[in-house]
Amino acid sequence: MSHPRKPAPAGAEHAPLELERFLPYQLSILSNTVSQGIANDYQRRYDLSMTEWRVMAVLARFHGLSAREVAERTAMDKVAVSRALAGLVEAGRVHRETHGNDKRRSVLSLTEAGWHIHDDVAPMARAHERELLARLDENERQWLARILDKLLEDAPGMKPGER
Amino acid sequence: MSHPRKPAPAGAEHAPLELERFLPYQLSILSNTVSQGIANDYQRRYDLSMTEWRVMAVLARFHGLSAREVAERTAMDKVAVSRALAGLVEAGRVHRETHGNDKRRSVLSLTEAGWHIHDDVAPMARAHERELLARLDENERQWLARILDKLLEDAPGMKPGER
DNA sequence: CCCTTATAGTTACAACTGAAACTAATTGCA
DNA sequence: TGCAATTAGTTTCAGTTGTAACTATAAGGG
Numbered sequence: 001m002s003h004p005r006k007p008a009p010a011g012a013e014h015a016p017l018e019l020e021r022f023l024p025y026q027l028s029i030l031s032n033t034v035s036q037g038i039a040n041d042y043q044r045r046y047d048l049s050m051t052e053w054r055v056m057a058v059l060a061r062f063h064g065l066s067a068r069e070v071a072e073r074t075a076m077d078k079v080a081v082s083r084a085l086a087g088l089v090e091a092g093r094v095h096r097e098t099h100g101n102d103k104r105r106s107v108l109s110l111t112e113a114g115w116h117i118h119d120d121v122a123p124m125a126r127a128h129e130r131e132l133l134a135r136l137d138e139n140e141r142q143w144l145a146r147i148l149d150k151l152l153e154d155a156p157g158m159k160p161g162e163r
Numbered sequence: 164m165s166h167p168r169k170p171a172p173a174g175a176e177h178a179p180l181e182l183e184r185f186l187p188y189q190l191s192i193l194s195n196t197v198s199q200g201i202a203n204d205y206q207r208r209y210d211l212s213m214t215e216w217r218v219m220a221v222l223a224r225f226h227g228l229s230a231r232e233v234a235e236r237t238a239m240d241k242v243a244v245s246r247a248l249a250g251l252v253e254a255g256r257v258h259r260e261t262h263g264n265d266k267r268r269s270v271l272s273l274t275e276a277g278w279h280i281h282d283d284v285a286p287m288a289r290a291h292e293r294e295l296l297a298r299l300d301e302n303e304r305q306w307l308a309r310i311l312d313k314l315l316e317d318a319p320g321m322k323p324g325e326r
Numbered sequence: 327c328c329c330t331t332a333t334a335g336t337t338a339c340a341a342c343t344g345a346a347a348c349t350a351a352t353t354g355c356a
Numbered sequence: 357t358g359c360a361a362t363t364a365g366t367t368t369c370a371g372t373t374g375t376a377a378c379t380a381t382a383a384g385g386g
Contacts, residue, residue, distance in 0.1 A: 013282075014223060014278060014281065014282060015285065016220065016223035016224040016281070016285065017220050017223070017224065017285050017288060017289070018224065019217075019220055019221065019224070019236070019237075019320075020320075020321050020322070020323065021308075022288070022292060023197075023292045023295060023296065023307075023311075024194070024197045024198055024201060024288070024291065024292060024295075025217075025320075026311045026315060027190060027193055027194040027197060027198075027311075028194045028198055029238050029315060029318055029319070029320050029321065030190055030194075030311065030314055030315055030318065031187070031190040031191045031193075031194035031195075032194075032238070033318050033319070034186075034187045034190060035187055035190075035191055038187060049342085051342095051343095054182075054188075057179065057180050057182055058182065060177060060179035060180070061179040061180065061181065061182070066364075066365095067364070067365060068363085068364060068365080073182070074182075075192055075195075077343090077344070077345095078364080078365070078366095079343080079344065079345085079365090079366080079367090080342095080343075080344085081365090082364095082365060082366060082367090083342090083343090083366090085365095086366085102351075102352070102363095102364085103350080103351060103352090103364095104350065104351045104352070104363065104364040104365070105351095105363095105364060105365090106364080106365080115177060118177065118179070119176075119177060122178065122179065122180050125180060125185070125187070126180070128187065129185060129186050129187060132186060132187075132314065133186065135313050135314060135316070136310060136313060136314070140306065140309070140310050140313070143303065143306040143307075143310065144186075144306075144307075144310050145184075146303070147299060147303050147306065147307050147310075148186075148189050148190075148193065150298055150299060150303070151193055151295065151298060151299070152189060152192060152193055153298075155192055155193065155196050156192070156196070157182075157183075157188075157192050158183050158192065159183070160183065212372090214372095214373095229334075229335095230334070230335065231333085231334060231335080240373095240374075240375095241334080241335070241336095242335090242336080242337095242373080242374070242375085243372095243373075243374085244335090245334095245335060245336060245337095246336090246372090246373090248335095249336090265333095265334085265381075265382070266334095266380080266381060266382085267333065267334040267335070267380070267381045267382070268333095268334060268335090268381095269334080269335080
């Protein structure tokens with residue numbers, strides 16, 4: 001077996017990146033692996049896209065959001081949110097009405113059917129997270145939480161829940 | 164001003180995910196923010212997609228790879244690699260020849276022009292990484308490296324450079 | 327050898343995505 | 357008031373991506 005590939009001669013100029021130790025690359029691989037793992041659990045089962053699930057997750061947590069607020073909380077752009085909502089409303093998973101004082105705004109909430117799906121998927125998502133964290137010891141878990149908080153300071157989609 | 168949105172009543176059943184503390188979500192936000200930040204530096208300047216840059220990065224590090232090996236090392240699927248290579252060869256940034264003993268395989272390498280771009284982009288990428296890591300203290304940086312290594316064990320695209 | 331199976335890579339088609347243009351409603355201020 | 361500027365959300369179009377089918381070559385076993 002099979003990968004007797006040699007790196008470029010070390011002395012040569014051209015310092016190439018070592019991707020497997022390059023933080024942005026590591027984050028990308030890890031994030032994709034984890035998200036895809038979770039998505040596999042619900043995509044087929046509920047015919048639910050990742051963006052739709054994200055929208056549902058914020059609507060589960062915050063009632064009566066507008067589409068724009070969903071976009072902020074999910075760090076998705078408004079077009080993606082608009083489309084996800086169209087699908088979710090069409091499928092009867094999200095209820096949309098118009099804001100009383102401002103007819104531009106929608107007021108969104110999960111329907112019964114939406115809650116049903118949420119209550120099935122959310123625990124699976126949590127299980128994946130636990131599984132991932134199980135590879136770390138308690139000490140590492142705490143450092144990770146702390147480090148991510150620092151790195152995510154003032155990143156989009158990271159508004160605190162509510163004081 | 165402006166986000167006076169309240170979470171669902173805490174006592175209610177339906178335990179919703181708190182996305183901003185949910186590890187897969189945090190990773191996704193962080194990864195996208197960082198990768199996009201780097202991509203902004205080269206997309207316009209060189210008309211280079213993120214997938215193309217990744218391919219170039221591994222070709223800079225490992226000479227003579229086949230397309231399949233590039234796919235393994237970048238954790239991209241072979242179709243994406245095929246397309247990226249088509250663009251790169253077309254643009255004269257990658258040289259492709261056929262393997263002597265196995266006419267199915269390609270043997271890939273950066274051209275002069277490819278190296279030029281690489282030697283400009285790689286330092287920018289490193290600068291972004293440094294900038295990100297600058298938000299952490301030395302202690303945190305070491306923990307992060309260690310934690311990522313553990314979480315990425317046997318993830319795709321993480322073959323060691325060479326023993 | 328011949329034929330089945332596996333592998334490298336490309337092509338085709340459909341779904342997804344993002345940027346920009348667009349509609350509708352609201353706000354601000356002259 | 358009345359009209360320019362903003363904001364919420366949707367639509368359009370073009371480019372990207374993923375899945376599956378396809379071509380070409382190679383490997384392996386009777």
